[in-house]
Amino acid sequence: MAFAACSRDxxxxxxxxxxADWNALRLHLEWxxxxxxxxxYESGEVLRHVYFPVTAVVSLVSSMKSGATAEVAVVGNEGVVGVCAFLxxxxxxxxxxxxxxxxxxxxxxxxxxDQANRSPALSQQLLGYTQALLTHMTQTSACHRHHDVDQQLCRWLLLHLDRQPGxxxxxxxxxxAGLLGVRREGVTCGALKLRKAGLIDYRRGRVSVLDRHGLEALSCECYAVVRQAYDRLSAAAAPRPVELHAAEPRPMRPMPLRAALAMA
Structure with a gap:
């Protein structure tokens, strides 16, 4: 199937x-x-692939032996999943x-x-993104430790909203709750407060953000710190429209994490 030549895609x-760097890299890419x-991939697994999300959004999660989990970062089309592969x-x-x-x-x-070793431009892009990702992870860790569930919920909603349309x-x-590493009751209570304030609405399996500015005002500073890190990354890049033609998408079968996630 053809892949649109528009940079936002x-x-x-x-x-x-x-x-030149793109033309060398695209030979190795699969849609x-x-x-x-x-x-x-799971924690501790030897990486076989890296993924550059286009329309998908990926949660990076840390899992404990007890089965508890927490999201440490989220990756959309601003980044790459699997930074260990080139570090x-x-x-x-x-x-x-x-x-x-x-x-x-x-x-x-x-x-x-191999491509990062051959291409200084690609290496610079990847290292710049890794720096932003480390800021993301560090700030998320601090947020889990110092901010209440309501603030964490606002941060989580905003970061995921940034990485998808609508x-x-x-x-x-x-x-x-599973991704924040908190009790479900805490998330439900926080969501109810946000709905009463007219900032969000929700029904089973869907959260609708009605007032983004209001949500930002209630969020802790962690959202702004992470957002600024990625904004600096975007400002440093000079987008160039490219075109990709690839085969029909190959579906990937969902696999369970060994430390079970609280999936929807």
Whole structure:
């Protein structure tokens, strides 16, 4: 199927590459379907592929032996899933689960490492993104430790909203609680407060954001810190429209995490 040549339809890290670097990289890319709940890899697993989300959104999650989980970062079309592959690490310290179904570009871990070594432009893009991702992870950790559930809920909604079109998030309170590492009752109570304030509405399996500015006002500073890190990354890139032709998307079968996630 043809892939639109419009820059907004592509992963932003790839759009910013010079033509020669893109032409070398695209030979290794595969257009794939990423269904909700698909586990791209688990914590401690040796990475075989990296993923550049296009319309999909992926949660990076940390899992405990007890089965408890927490989202440490979220990746959309601004980034890449599997940074360990080009940083010299063979295995990941977190799992990666598709939160919003969509599509992405996949390539082997070996290919991305080889291409990064050959292309200073690609290496710079990847390292810049990794720096923003580390800021994201660090701020998320601080947020879990120092801010209440209501503020964490606002931050989570805003970060996921940034990575998809529209104002609706297809997610349950149970799923959000699992990703925040808190009790479901805490998320339900926080969501009720936001609905009474006219900021969101919700029904089973869907949260609709009605007043984004109001949500930002109630969120802790963590959202702004993370947003600014990615804004700096976007400002440093010079998007170039490219065109990709690829085969029909290959569906990926969802796989259960060993430490069970509270899936919707």
């Amino acid at each position: 592509l992963n932003q890290l790839l759009v910013g590459l010079p033509s 794939v379907e990423l269904p909700q709940g698909a586990v791209l 010299g690490g063979g295995s990941s310290h977190s799992g990666a689960v598709v939160q919003r179904a969509g599509h992405g570009l996949r390539m082997s871990a070996q290919a991305i490492a 104002q609706d998030l297809h997610v349950t309170h149970e799923r959000i």
